[in-house]
Amino acid sequence: MEPYLEAHFEEVDFRSEDLRDRELTRSTFVRCRFTSASLSEVVTNSCRFIECDFRGAQLNASIHTETVFANCQMQESNLFVAQFRQCKMTGSDFTKAQLDGITIDEGDWSYTILRHAKLTKQDLRGVRFYEADLYGTEFGKADLRNADLTRAQLSKATFEGADLRGAILDGIDFRTVEVKGARMDAAQAISFLRSFGARVE
Incomplete structure (x- = not known):
């Protein structure tokens, strides 16, 4: 799969996209829908997800470095052994998310649920x-x-x-x-x- 490099998406529906193992670098996603999407082992570097919907998404074993998840819906998402390194997660909702084995390396988790x-x-x-x-x-x-x-x-x-x-x-x-x-x-x-x-x- 081609990596997303410095791409910009606004209000795009990714529910039918298979993003497993995809590498996303310096890309921006605004109000995009990833509901129940497969994002297992995805790698993000310096990306921005603003008000995106990840409810029920599979993000297990994903790795995120210096990425922003601002005011995102992460309810019931699978974050098993996911890694967040120096990420900014402000205002995101993780209600009932699967967090077993998660790694949180510093970062800003202010106002999160x-x-x-x-x-x-x-x-x-x-x-x-x-x-x-x-x-x-x-x-x-x-x-x-x-x-x-x-x-x-x-x-x-x-x-x-x-x-x-x-x-x-x-x-x-x-x-x-x-x-x-x-x-x-x-x-x-x-x-x-x-x-x-x-x-x-």
Whole structure:
């Protein structure tokens, strides 16, 4: 298959396209439909997907480097062992997506919807989750050092055994999350105690 190099598509329907193993480089897709499309093992480099629909798409084993997925619909998509390296995912919805074995290498996941996602044992160092919806997300034994969780929705989220040292946790209500066994730095520990009404002097 011919690779997509510096191509531009707007409001194109790719539902019938077989894009497996395709390489996409510096290409832009605006409001395109990939619903239930086969994108297994696709490779993207510096691409932009703006308001695209990937609901139910097969993206397993795909690799994305410095690619933007802005305000995309990813519900129920298959992202098994997919890799996202320094990608910008702002505003995208991953409700009920298959995320087993996913790799998130830094990047900006602000305002994303990752409710009830299972991100246990993941290396999430430096990832930006600013104001993301992480309700009920499982971060057990994940490495979240220097991640940005500012004002993220973390009710019912679990961080058992996770490493939170250096993470930005501004605006987090620790009373609504499970942090048993989590590693914290001194400033985080003080914020944790104060959220339960303790006076730290």
